[in-house]
Amino acid sequence: xxxxxxxxxxxxxxxxxxxxxxxxxxxxxxxxxxxxxxxxxxxxxxxxxxxxxxxxxxxxxxxxxxxxxxxxxxxxxxxxxxxxxxxxxxxxxxxxxxxxxxxxxxxxxxxxxxxxxxxxxxxxxxxxxxxxxxxxxxxxxxxxxxxxxxxxxxxxxxxxxxxxxxxxxxxxxxxxxxxxxxxxxxxxxxxxxxxxxxxxxxxxxxxxxxxxxxxxxxxxxxxxxxxxxxxxxxxxxxxxxxxxxxxxxxxxxxxxxxxxxxxxxxxxxxxxxxxxxxxxxxxxxxxxxxxxxxxxxxxxxxxxxxxxxxxxxxxxxxxxxxxxxxxxxxxxxxxxxxxxxxxxxxxxxxxxxxxxxxxxxxxxxxxxxxxxxxxxxxxxxxxxxxxxxxxxxxxxxxxxxxxxxxxxxxxxxxxxxxxxxxxxxxxxxxxxxxxxxxxxxxxxxxxxxxxxxxxxxxxxxxxxxxxxxxxxxxxxxxxxxxxxxxxxxxxxxxxxxxxxxxxxxxxxxxxxxxxxxxxxxxxxxxxxxxxxxxxxxxxxxxxxxxxxxxxxxxxxxxxxxxxxxxxxxxxxxxxxxxxxxxxxxxxxxxxxxxxxxxxxxxxxxxxxxxxxxxxxxxxxxxxxxxxxxxxxxxxxxxxxxxxxxxxxxxxxxxxxxxxxxxxxxxxxxxxxxxxxxxxxxxxxxxxxxxxxxxxxxxxxxxxxxxxxxxxxxxxxxxxxxxxxxxxxxxxxxxxxxxxxxxxx
DNA sequence: CACAGGTCTCTTTTT
DNA sequence: GAGACCTGTG
Numbered sequence: 001x002x003x004x005x006x007x008x009x010x011x012x013x014x015x016x017x018x019x020x021x022x023x024x025x026x027x028x029x030x031x032x033x034x035x036x037x038x039x040x041x042x043x044x045x046x047x048x049x050x051x052x053x054x055x056x057x058x059x060x061x062x063x064x065x066x067x068x069x070x071x072x073x074x075x076x077x078x079x080x081x082x083x084x085x086x087x088x089x090x091x092x093x094x095x096x097x098x099x100x101x102x103x104x105x106x107x108x109x110x111x112x113x114x115x116x117x118x119x120x121x122x123x124x125x126x127x128x129x130x131x132x133x134x135x136x137x138x139x140x141x142x143x144x145x146x147x148x149x150x151x152x153x154x155x156x157x158x159x160x161x162x163x164x165x166x167x168x169x170x171x172x173x174x175x176x177x178x179x180x181x182x183x184x185x186x187x188x189x190x191x192x193x194x195x196x197x198x199x200x201x202x203x204x205x206x207x208x209x210x211x212x213x214x215x216x217x218x219x220x221x222x223x224x225x226x227x228x229x230x231x232x233x234x235x236x237x238x239x240x241x242x243x244x245x246x247x248x249x250x251x252x253x254x255x256x257x258x259x260x261x262x263x264x265x266x267x268x269x270x271x272x273x274x275x276x277x278x279x280x281x282x283x284x285x286x287x288x289x290x291x292x293x294x295x296x297x298x299x300x301x302x303x304x305x306x307x308x309x310x311x312x313x314x315x316x317x318x319x320x321x322x323x324x325x326x327x328x329x330x331x332x333x334x335x336x337x338x339x340x341x342x343x344x345x346x347x348x349x350x351x352x353x354x355x356x357x358x359x360x361x362x363x364x365x366x367x368x369x370x371x372x373x374x375x376x377x378x379x380x381x382x383x384x385x386x387x388x389x390x391x392x393x394x395x396x397x398x399x400x401x402x403x404x405x406x407x408x409x410x411x412x413x414x415x416x417x418x419x420x421x422x423x424x425x426x427x428x429x430x431x432x433x434x435x436x437x438x439x440x441x442x443x444x445x446x447x448x449x450x451x452x453x454x455x456x457x458x459x460x461x462x463x464x465x466x467x468x469x470x471x472x473x474x475x476x477x478x479x480x481x482x483x484x485x486x487x488x489x490x491x492x493x494x495x496x497x498x499x500x501x502x503x504x505x506x507x508x509x510x511x512x513x514x515x516x517x518x519x520x521x522x523x524x525x526x527x528x529x530x531x532x533x534x535x536x537x538x539x540x541x542x543x544x545x546x547x548x549x550x551x552x553x554x555x556x557x558x559x560x561x562x563x564x565x566x567x568x569x570x571x572x573x574x575x576x577x578x579x580x581x582x583x584x585x586x587x588x589x590x591x592x593x594x595x596x597x598x599x600x601x602x603x604x605x606x607x608x609x610x611x612x613x614x615x616x617x618x619x620x621x622x623x624x625x626x627x628x629x630x631x632x633x634x635x636x637x638x639x640x641x642x643x644x645x646x647x648x649x650x651x652x653x654x655x656x657x658x659x660x661x662x663x664x665x666x667x668x669x670x671x672x673x674x675x676x677x678x679x680x681x682x683x684x685x686x687x688x689x690x691x692x693x694x695x696x697x698x699x700x701x702x703x704x705x706x707x708x709x710x711x712x713x714x715x716x717x718x719x720x721x722x723x724x725x726x727x728x729x730x731x732x733x734x735x736x737x738x739x740x741x742x743x744x
Numbered sequence: 745c746a747c748a749g750g751t752c753t754c755t756t757t758t759t
Numbered sequence: 760g761a762g763a764c765c766t767g768t769g
Contacts, residue, residue, distance in 0.1 A: 057759070086759055111758080135754090186759055254758060354756055356760090376758090410745095417745045541759060559757045581756055600757080623755055624760045 001044045006030075006037065013241075013274045014038045017045070017213065020268035021241040022261070026305045027290070027606035028281025028565065031243045035215055036065055038241065039080060040072040042213055049079035051212035053233070056084055057221055059544040061563060065217070074702060078524065081211070085226055086186065089193040090535045092207070093184075099200050100192060105531050107183040107398045108538035112382060114138055114185045116403055121173045127166060137170045144171065145187035146223040146255030148194060151175050182400040190225040197232045208236025218563070219244030219264075223255035231267070240268065246301050247294050250559060250600045262301065279305040279606075281565050283312025285642065286612050290605040292638050297595045305606075313611050316644040317574070317635060320617045323357075327364040329615065330570045334553055335368055337568060343611070345371055346551040349566040351558050351604050353579040356622075357572065358555050365553065375556035376542040385488070385503045386510055390537060392482045395436075395463060396470050397530045402435045412491055415455050423447045424456065440464075475533045476514045483507065513537075558604045569608035574616040575629035601634045693743050700724060700741040707744060 003011050013023045013034040025031030035054065043049055056062045062082045069077040083091065090108070097104045109117065118134040118141075144154050155168040178184060184192060197204040214234040216222070219242035222230070234240035242264065249258045265271045279287055287305050294300070320326040330350060337343040350361055355377050365372045380386060388411050394404035410416045427445045428438035442448060442456035462485060470478045483489055489507060492500040517536060521528045543560045558571075573579050579601065584593035605612060614635060620627050694700050698710050708726030724741065 084759075133754095189759090250757075251759090253756080356755080359760095413746080415745070419745080539759070557757060578756095583756060596757095621760085 001041055003037070003041075006034075007278055009274050009276050009278075010034050010037075012272075013243075013276070014041050016272050016274070017042060017241075018239055020238060020264075020271040022219075022264045022268075022271050022273045023241065023243040023276060024261075024273065024301060024303065025243050025245055025276040026279060026303060027245060027248060027603070028279040029276035029305070030278075030280055031245075031276060032061075032065065032068065032217070032563075034276070035217060035241075035243055036068040036072060038215065039065075039069045039077070043073055043076065047213060049076055051210060052215075053081040053211045053213065054083075054215045054217070055088060055230070056082070056217045058541045058563075059084055059087070059539070060541070060546065061217060062087075084539065085229070086189050086539050087535070089189040089229075090539070092193055093189065093196070094531065094535075096196055096200065096203050097192075099203065100196050102179065102184070102192075103182045103398070103400075105182070105398050107181065107394055107401045107404070108189070108535055109178070109183050109185045109403070110381070110538055111186075112387070113183070113403055117177055117181075118170070118174055121170055121177060125169060125173055127170065132166055132170065137167055137174075140167050141171045141174060142185075142187050143255060145185075145191045146225050148191055148225050148228060150191075150195075180400065181402055182398050183403070187225070190223075190229060194225055194228050194232065197229075204232060204235075207233060212237045213239045214241070216240070216242045217244075218248075220246050220249035220258060220261045221251045221254075221256045222260050224257055224260075225255070227257065227260045238268075247297070247303075247599055248562060248603050250562065250596060250603060252596050262299075275303060277303050277305055279307045280309075281609055282307065282606060283309050283610055285312045285314050286605060286608050286610075289315045289612070289638050289642050290602055292642065293598060293605065293634055294602040296637050297598055299595075314644040315605075315638070315642060316611075316613045317638075318613065318615045319631060320615060322619045323360050323572075323617045323621065324364075326572050326615050326617045327360045330361065330572060330613070331364040331368050331370060333570070333613065334568075335370060338370075343568040344551060345553045346548070347567040348553050348570070349561070349564075349568070349607070350553065350555045350570045350572065351561045351607060352555070352571070352573050353558060353581060353600075354573075355557060361555060361572070371552040373546075373550060373552045373554050375546050375554060375560050379540075379542060380506070380509070380545075381537055381540065383503075383506055385492075385506055389479065389482060389488065389507065389510060390534070392466070392486070393475065393478065393530060394534060396467050396478065397534055399436050399463075399467070400434060405435060409459065412486055412488065414459060415452070416459065420448065420452050420456065436460075436463075470530060474518055474528055475530045476511070476518055478530065479511060479514050483511075558600050561607050562603050565607055565609055567609045568611045569604075570613045570615065571604050572615040572617070573620070574614045574632040574635050575620065576632055577627065577629045578620065578622070579632055579634070598634060601632075694741060699744045701744050702726065702741055710741075 003014060006014060007030075010030055010033065013021070014037045017038070023031065023034060025034070039052055039054065042052055054062075054065055056065060062084055066077050066080070066082045069080065069082075081088070093102070093106070094104050097106055115134050115138065118138050119129070122129045122132065122134065122137070144151075149157070151168065151172040154171055155165065158165045158168045178188065197207075211233055214230065214237075216230055221244070230240065230242075242261070244261045246258055246261050249256055249261070252258070265273060282290070284307055287307055291304055318326075318329060320329060334343075334345065334348045337348065338345055352358065352361075358374050358377065362372065362374060381390065388408060391404040391407045394401050395408065398404075406421065409421065423445060424438045424442070425435060426447070427441075428435050431438070433441075438445070439456055439460040442453040442460065445453065448456065466478065466482060466485070469481055473481075489504055492504050492507075514533060517533050518528050521532070526532070543556070546554065546556075546564075548564070554566075577585070580594055580597035584590065584597050587593060616629075616631050616635065618628060620629060692713065694710055696710050696713055699707060700710055701707050702724070706726060706728050708724040710723070711725050712723035
């Protein structure tokens with residue numbers, strides 16, 4: 001296999017296949033490249049793809065990895081287990097959940113569902129939600145699960161310290177309810193899989209046999225539960241390769257434990273440690289700024305990124321009077337760059353600390369009719385109409401899911417209100433049957449009027465019919481039938497409002513998503529099932545929908561931007577109280593929290609390939625109020641000479657008279673930066689596009705696919721894309737420098 | 745039972 | 760500024 005376009009350390013990362021390996025990969029150092037080559041290398045060494053596992057955090061990262069492996073080896077990566085932590089666990093639990101007391105058709109609860117359930121628990125336990133808000137309870141429960149602390153242990157620990165056991169009681173009841181509903185929340189998926197492995201040795205052994213080589217991406221983001229999961233999974237062969245960057249650990253609030261990566265060598269004795277410090281993404285000017293900021297963190301693994309790229313443009317900073325002006329500058333600049341053909345809309349990105357910042361930017365973009373896309377905010381699947389219809393499907397898939405059932409029992413309105421629900425619930429409890437069963441016996445519930453009982457019976461009958469229907473038909477047919485029976489779209493049409501129109505469009509999109517799911521499952525030879533579709537839907541991340549080929553400006557949070565890169569980046573809101581977030585300031589753990597914010601800043605800066613603009617505003621509307629914020633300390637950590645213009649006075653910490661950058665709109669002549677050459681879209685390296693030894697019509701040989709005829713050669717600029725019709729495996733498209741075809 | 749209109753609170757990041 | 764929650768009315 002040709003490894004010539006890897007640097008020495010990258011090569012080491014690819015070829016050190018035995019035992020534990022830690023790859024400390026700085027931003028833009030080609031870590032995905034190493035992982036994908038590693039997988040390809042293993043296959044070439046004769047390892048069955050079936051025995052390889054790669055775990056990521058987002059679906060986007062997973063599918064990207066799969067397609068990149070495909071690009072290198074042509075095809076054959078489909079047998080590799082490439083999946084996110086959560087979908088990995090779902091796949092495992094769908095087979096074995098019955099071993100730990102759940103049905104295998106369990107439902108997955110999203111944050112919304114969890115909140116609702118928690119609210120019910122508080123009500124049931126008669127706990128004042130003013131003193132114990134759901135939010136606090138849920139975050140405590142979530143942290144406990146991230147640390148693999150079940151409610152028994154949580155309760156015991158609390159009692160040991162003689163503390164208030166309220167939250168422990170909530171945790172217990174919450175967990176009991178989940179089980180009764182045959183549901184799991186996000187954290188359960190990981191925790192329960194670990195529990196399964198610890199309890200059922202035979203199950204674990206089975207996976208040990210399968211997973212001979214395990215790789216984990218973004219290892220710095222793993223929490224204790226995920227750490228344990230990996231340890232268990234890789235425990236058979238101990239061929240574990242983790243890739244990460246402690247400087248990019250930004251998910252502490254989600255339980256991420258930075259010590260998982262910092263102490264890797266202690267956990268896995270004899271681990272090989274490989275550092276990747278050469279950056280192939282950004283200009284020196286950008287890297288210097290990134291390094292200047294991150295060096296203020298203590299307790300990090302010492303490293304410093306460097307690059308051979310040309311210096312490039314200076315990083316720019318602009319202090320604005322208002323958030324409005326900030327937006328104006330950004331949008332004006334994006335527009336100008338596009339007009340000057342320096343950066344197209346698709347090459348520009350706006351990254352911010354909080355989702356709330358997107359609104360004002362969006363308004364401005366609409367005003368200037370610039371195409372854009374906002375990642376995050378309100379998740380598609382969190383919309384009312386979508387949740388309603390999905391809830392129908394959930395009830396069909398898992399009749400025990402009372403949460404979903406209660407959501408739709410009166411949607412659309414069928415005259416079943418809270419009073420009726422209470423009466424059914426009482427009957428269910430009194431007779432020790434489920435809510436669903438009670439509904440089916442509505443005529444026996446004496447407290448219900450005849451008219452009401454009829455309504456309930458009618459609804460119960462509808463569900464039964466749908467359930468029977470779904471046994472014979474695929475999810476798409478079920479959804480269409482639900483829409484028909486409930487007249488959901490009909491009712492919206494009658495409203496004749498813009499809002500209703502948008503909702504109908506969303507429903508149409510949901511329908512096509514179901515069809516897309518079925519098509520894909522079909523292609524990949526997976527079983528098409530309602531359960532699988534619903535699981536997939538529950539586990540989509542905002543970023544999964546992002547296509548970098550779209551020619552639009554993207555807006556997203558700094559968190560979502562991790563792993564991405566853009567030639568032209570804007571980071572507005574560089575202000576104290578916003579970034580770093582006010583929540584990180586003034587607490588007992590301020591120093592630690594600030595370090596996390598700083599890492600987030602580092603992530604943001606290192607997203608930029610060529611041009612980076614930081615902005616800050618003196619006035620900013622926050623929580624419906626105007627806030628006056630000082631310039632972010634992170635900006636002040638950047639030596640002045642690294643920034644464009646004398647833009648702030650480091651000695652004047654009142655920030656009252658920030659100097660505005662005058663040439664914000666002026667005509668910068670962009671130096672021909674090395675980005676074309678170094679952008680990681682080209683696999684982050686100097687590609688040596690060599691002349692081909694074959695041409696269209698020639699017979700060629702591929703190390704894996706055997707012989708075939710060249711059908712088409714496409715000059716893609718940095719590499720040739722070759723289409724070959726192989727004798728055995730059919731037509732494949734591949735990059736010449738990866739495929740290493742030889743003329744025969 | 746449904747809905748409108750008022751008041752209240754809480755605001756980070758997300759699989 | 761949005762969302763949840765409460766209350767009064769038809």
